[in-house]
Amino acid sequence: MAKEKIETAEILAPLERLARLMRAGEHEGGLNPAQWEALRYLSRANRFSNSPIALTRFLGSTKGTVSQTIKALERKGFIAKGPRENEGRSINLSLTPKGGEALKNDPLAEFSKSLDDLSGKNRRRLAKGLADLLETDLKRREQPSFGTCPTCRHFREKGRETDDGGPYSCMYFDVGLSSAETQLICIAHN
Numbered sequence: 001m002a003k004e005k006i007e008t009a010e011i012l013a014p015l016e017r018l019a020r021l022m023r024a025g026e027h028e029g030g031l032n033p034a035q036w037e038a039l040r041y042l043s044r045a046n047r048f049s050n051s052p053i054a055l056t057r058f059l060g061s062t063k064g065t066v067s068q069t070i071k072a073l074e075r076k077g078f079i080a081k082g083p084r085e086n087e088g089r090s091i092n093l094s095l096t097p098k099g100g101e102a103l104k105n106d107p108l109a110e111f112s113k114s115l116d117d118l119s120g121k122n123r124r125r126l127a128k129g130l131a132d133l134l135e136t137d138l139k140r141r142e143q144p145s146f147g148t149c150p151t152c153r154h155f156r157e158k159g160r161e162t163d164d165g166g167p168y169s170c171m172y173f174d175v176g177l178s179s180a181e182t183q184l185i186c187i188a189h190n
Contacts, residue, residue, distance in 0.1 A: 018111075021111070022107075022108060022111050025107035025108075025110060025111075026107045026108075028105070028107050029102055029105060029107075030076065031076075031078075031102070034059070034061070034065065034069045035069055035072060035073055035078075036106065036107065036108075037059060038055060038059070038066075038069050038070070038073060038079075039073070039078060039079070039095065039099055039102060039103055039106075040103065040106070040108075041055055041058050041059070041185075042055070042079060042093055042094065042095050042099070043095055043099075043100070043103055044184055044185050045058075045184060045185055045186075046181055046184035046185065046186045047092070047181070048173060048186055048187060048188060049146070049184075049185060049186050049187040049188075050092045050093050050094060051084065051090060051091065051092055051093065052066060052067065052070060052091065052093065054187040055070070055093065057143065057144055057146075057187060058144075058146055058185075058187075060141075060143065070093065073099070076098075077096055077098045077099075078095070078096060078098055078099035078102055079093050079094065079095055079096060079099050080093070080094050080095075080096050081093060082094065144187050144188075144189065145189045145190070146185045146186065146187060146189055147185060147186070147189035148182065148183055148184065148185055148186070148189070149168065149170065149177060149181070149182035149183075149184075149186065149189075150182060151189070152170075152172075152186065152188075152189045152190055153190050154170055154171045154172035154173075154188065154190060155168065155169070155170060155171075155177075155182070156168065156169040156170075156171060157169075163175075163176030164176065165177060165178060165181075166178070167179075168181075168182055170188075172188045172190075173188065
C-alpha cells in the first residue's frame, strides 16, 4: 500500500504551534523573544559575524528593530559594544558574563528536553528535514545561510598550520582559524 502524501498544512500547523510554544516561554529573565534570539546568536557567531548588520541579517529583521534590541541588551548589561579592529566606525558585539549566565537559563532548554526524548531515527529525520527546509527558504529569500566552517566552500583544512590563528584557513577572509572558531556560525558561509 502506497503512503499517502502529507499535506502542507499537516506540517505547518504543528510547526507553527511549536514556534508559538517556544516563544511563549521567552518572556523570562527580563528579556523578550528578540533579545533571547540575539543572545543565542552572539554566543554562536564568529569574529566576522558579531556585528549589528550580521545580527540583522540573521534575524531577518529591520535595522531599527535590531538597534532597539541591541540598546536594550546593552542597557541591561547582557552585551557590550566595542570597536572592530581595522574597520573604522564598525563595531562588534559580545556577550558580557551576565549575558553568558542568562543563556544558562535559556527558555529553549525546556524544549530541548522534548527533542532529547525523540528516538535517534526521528531526530535524524527531523534534523535533516528542517535543515533542508531552512536551506530552501533561505535561498528563495536570498538570505545568507550562517553555517559553520566545515560546511563552507571557503574553508580549507590546511594552509595555516604556522599561522597564530590556524591551523585551518578561510579563503574568503584570508585568515587562519582555530578549531574552536570553525564551530561558530559565519555570515560569509557559502
